[in-house]
Amino acid sequence: xxxxxxxxxxxxxxxxxxxxxxxxxxxxxxxxxxxxxxxxxxxxxxxxxxxxxxxxxxxxxxxxxxxxxxxxxxxxxxxxxxxxxxxxxxxxxxxxxxxxxxxxxxxxxxxxxxxxxxxxxxxxxxxxxxxxxxxxxxxxxxxxxxxxxxxxxxxxxxxxxxxxxxxxxxxxxxxxxxxxxxxxxxxxxxxxxxxxxxxxxxxxxxxxxxxxxxxxxxxxxxxxxxxxxxxxxxxxxxxxxxxxxxxxxxxxxxxxxxxxxxxxxxxxxxxxxxxxxxxxxxxxxxxxxxxxxxxxxxxxxxxxxxxxxxxxxxxxxxxxxxxxxxxxxxxxxxxxxxxx
Amino acid sequence: xxxxxxxxxxxxxxxxxxxxxxxxxxxxxxxxxxxxxxxxxxxxxxxxxxxxxxxxxxxxxxxxxxxxxxxxxxxxxxxxxxxxxxxxxxxxxxxxxxxxxxxxxxxxxxxxxxxxxxxxxxxxxxxxxxxxxxxxxxxxxxxxxxxxxxxxxxxxxxxxxxxxxxxxxxxxxxxxxxxxxxxxxxxxxxxxxxxxxxxxxxxxxxxxxxxxxxxxxxxxxxxxxxxxxxxxxxxxxxxxxxxxxxxxxxxxxxxxxxxxxxxxxxxxxxxxxxxxxxxxxxxxxxxxxxxxxxxxxxxxxxxxxxxxxxxxxxxxxxxxxxxxxxxxxxxxxxxxxxxxxxxxxxxxxxxxxxxxxxxxxxxxxxxxxxxxxxxxxxxxxxxxxxxxxxxxxxxxxxxxxxxxxxxxxxxxxxxxxxxxxxxxx
Numbered sequence: 036x037x038x039x040x041x042x043x044x045x046x047x048x049x050x051x052x053x054x055x056x057x058x059x060x061x062x063x064x065x066x067x068x069x070x071x072x073x074x075x076x077x078x079x080x081x082x083x084x085x086x087x088x089x090x091x092x093x094x095x096x097x098x099x100x101x102x103x104x105x106x107x108x109x110x111x112x113x114x115x116x117x118x119x120x121x122x123x124x125x126x127x128x129x130x131x132x133x134x135x136x137x138x139x140x141x142x143x144x145x146x147x148x149x150x151x152x153x154x155x156x157x158x159x160x161x162x163x164x165x166x167x168x169x170x171x172x173x174x175x176x177x178x179x180x181x182x183x184x185x186x187x188x189x190x191x192x193x194x195x196x197x198x199x200x201x202x203x204x205x206x207x208x209x210x211x212x213x214x215x216x217x218x219x220x221x222x223x224x225x226x227x228x229x230x231x232x233x234x235x236x237x238x239x240x241x242x243x244x245x246x247x248x249x250x251x252x253x254x255x256x257x258x259x260x261x262x263x264x265x266x267x268x269x270x271x272x273x274x275x276x277x278x279x280x281x282x283x284x285x286x287x288x289x290x291x292x293x294x295x296x297x298x299x300x301x302x303x304x305x306x307x308x309x310x311x312x313x314x315x316x317x318x319x320x321x322x323x324x325x326x327x328x329x330x331x332x333x334x335x336x337x338x339x340x341x342x343x344x345x346x347x348x349x350x351x352x353x354x355x356x357x358x359x360x361x362x363x364x365x366x367x368x369x370x371x372x373x374x375x
Numbered sequence: 376x377x378x379x380x381x382x383x384x385x386x387x388x389x390x391x392x393x394x395x396x397x398x399x400x401x402x403x404x405x406x407x408x409x410x411x412x413x414x415x416x417x418x419x420x421x422x423x424x425x426x427x428x429x430x431x432x433x434x435x436x437x438x439x440x441x442x443x444x445x446x447x448x449x450x451x452x453x454x455x456x457x458x459x460x461x462x463x464x465x466x467x468x469x470x471x472x473x474x475x476x477x478x479x480x481x482x483x484x485x486x487x488x489x490x491x492x493x494x495x496x497x498x499x500x501x502x503x504x505x506x507x508x509x510x511x512x513x514x515x516x517x518x519x520x521x522x523x524x525x526x527x528x529x530x531x532x533x534x535x536x537x538x539x540x541x542x543x544x545x546x547x548x549x550x551x552x553x554x555x556x557x558x559x560x561x562x563x564x565x566x567x568x569x570x571x572x573x574x575x576x577x578x579x580x581x582x583x584x585x586x587x588x589x590x591x592x593x594x595x596x597x598x599x600x601x602x603x604x605x606x607x608x609x610x611x612x613x614x615x616x617x618x619x620x621x622x623x624x625x626x627x628x629x630x631x632x633x634x635x636x637x638x639x640x641x642x643x644x645x646x647x648x649x650x651x652x653x654x655x656x657x658x659x660x661x662x663x664x665x666x667x668x669x670x671x672x673x674x675x676x677x678x679x680x681x682x683x684x685x686x687x688x689x690x691x692x693x694x695x696x697x698x699x700x701x702x703x704x705x706x707x708x709x710x711x712x713x714x715x716x717x718x719x720x721x722x723x724x725x726x727x728x729x730x731x732x733x734x735x736x737x738x739x740x741x742x743x744x745x746x747x748x749x750x751x752x753x754x755x756x757x758x759x760x761x762x763x764x765x766x767x768x769x770x771x772x773x774x775x776x777x778x779x780x781x782x783x784x785x786x787x788x789x790x791x792x793x794x795x796x797x798x799x800x
Contacts, residue, residue: 147579236576
């Protein structure tokens with residue numbers, strides 16, 4: 036089964052089959068990361084616009100690397116250098132980038148829904164590289180890929196997410212992806228960061244909010260740490276020492292988890308705040324695999340969106356697969372605009 | 376002379392729901408009679424209202440006409456034309472213009488523009504505080520003399536309890552209602568929608584229902600303290616409604632209005648489309664249920680639109696940056712018919728009351744179909760199908776979440792001071 040994606044804006048609307056397809060498509064690109072020569076010509080002549088309206092280091096570099104390894108060129112827009120400060124609207128900026136004829140727009144923005152909004156107005160594929168506190172789809176995919184590699188499956192796992200879930204787009208993408216494979220979630224952190232409403236954001240997915248770390252870790256197969264964002268510590272004011280006291284992941288607390296439990300962290304890590312160095316660097320930690328897998332997942336995303344949009348160019352590693360069926364993903368461009 | 380024949384007259388003030396013919400002479404109602412029994416008036420224009428409902432002229436207690444200062448979003452001319460299409464014969468315009476309507480010269484400017492360019496009656500609301508900044512009380516007496524019908528710092532609440540108390544005290548002596556945009560701004564700071572499962576799922580910062588209810592509770596207590604007439608604008612939360620209910624049970628002069636979008640939509644309808652962004656935001660399922668009950672049982676006094684035009688350049692941006700507010704005039708009656716009457720929640724008479732005698736009571740003005748009264752009438756159909764196309768609106772803005780919605784029943788003609796200022800094709 037082959038799926039076509041117009042954009043990648045969120046994982047929430049995708050089905051389990053579509054998500055599995057995306058993970059499977061990342062597999063050959065994972066292999067490429069191990070080769071001494073990593074550059075392909077699959078997207079030669081194509082251009083990927085990277086528009087980061089919010090600070091980012093690793094996601095931007097990861098998408099840039101993914102594009103480069105596919106042979107595509109990139110154009111970079113960073114918030115500091117943009118015309119945002121000169122009063123240009125997001126849409127005008129997007130139209131201007133689009134006028135330089137890229138084949139795909141990868142964007143990060145501090146406003147939830149910003150990628151969705153831009154995608155409604157552009158005719159090229161849009162990839163959401165993080166929108167406000169909504170979703171971070173490529174992170175969700177690379178986390179799932181990492182989990183599948185380590186544990187052999189993404190199905191029916193106990194997943195514990197720790198930290199500022201309220202403001203985390205990573206947590207939302209994790210829940211919407213893994214939730215479709217029967218995973219059960221325990222969310223844990225200070226109650227102001229873990230509101231009860233989270234238990235109902237994905238109907239049908241078992242999600243519970245707990246406020247004791249030991250209880251949250253009980254029998255967890257996967258522990259996903261979130262970075263404590265120091266700017267969030269100020270709204271509302273929370274003491275870093277209190278956080279460490281109650282919620283720091285250390286070796287002793289990790290013993291409550293399943294004996295094969297793995298630890299993920301989207302980075303960057305605040306060593307000594309949310310996680311102790313021995314855990315971050317220990318055998319259960321998947322932090323660096325996540326980064327490597329990030330490039331593979333993003334190669335798959337760019338490849339699928341750009342080659343899907345242009346109907347040409349097949350990656351050699353995929354040629355052996357069954358001929359693509361016309362299972363187009365039914366997402367008309369106007370749908371998001373239909374207000375009522 | 377104008378004769379309106381064969382209509383079903385619904386007039387809550389005279390407890391009428393019966394076929395009546397109405398004779399209008401100049402700007403006044405001259406006669407109301409059994410069908411066919413009016414004296415023959417040679418040369419009179421005849422409006423055949425067969426199959427239609429004839430009601431007293433609708434009053435909108437809450438609208439933003441944007442003039443002076445934001446004429447690219449709306450003017451008194453375009454706004455009142457949209458109001459006329461919505462069946463409104465009088466519109467109360469909020470003072471958050473540029474400059475703010477906080478003194479008699481701005482009030483007179485608005486009334487002059489209304490006289491020169493307006494289709495319907497414009498009843499200005501004056502700012503409670505200078506510049507609506509929440510510091511000093513504005514020149515309320517001067518504005519009253521110029522023609523304001525109420526005071527409000529709408530767009531935000533009267534900033535402090537102390538100032539709200541002083542404004543209420545003062546307005547009691549001036550016999551003006553104080554209209555409150557109830558919001559605890561510290562609880563609502565930075566919020567884009569109502570806090571709940573949907574805001575959590577979308578990652579949009581939410582404000583809790585308490586942001587409104589806390590302020591309503593404050594103001595109800597101050598109305599009790601001062602004896603002032605307090606009117607809660609665009610009430611959206613169940614808990615706020617309970618405060619109003621409590622105040623009414625105590626016999627306080629507390630009233631409230633509800634907007635069509637709050638009794639029609641809920642927070643779970645919100646998408647990243649900025650046409651779903653307004654303040655107060657769309658509320659929870661249980662709030663909507665309570666509002667519908669309040670509209671039926673009399674706790675809610677009026678339906679008001681909170682017509683808030685924003686030109687496309689301002690509104691068509693990412694959700695975070697879009698201003699709050701949506702258009703309201705042209706869909707208000709049709710939404711009320713849809714949600715309240717067609718679903719059997721309220722009678723037609725009660726619906727008419729919510730648009731006429733209800734708001735009139737808040738302002739303490741008369742509103743009835745009776746000889747000698749101003750000839751302001753709203754004629755509407757109960758069930759003829761139509762589709763709202765915002766592109767056809769006389770408003771300068773397009774920010775309606777109801778664009779494309781199919782309705783049954785709506786405004787057919789609007790008569791102000793004896794003149795048919797709007798008539799549907």
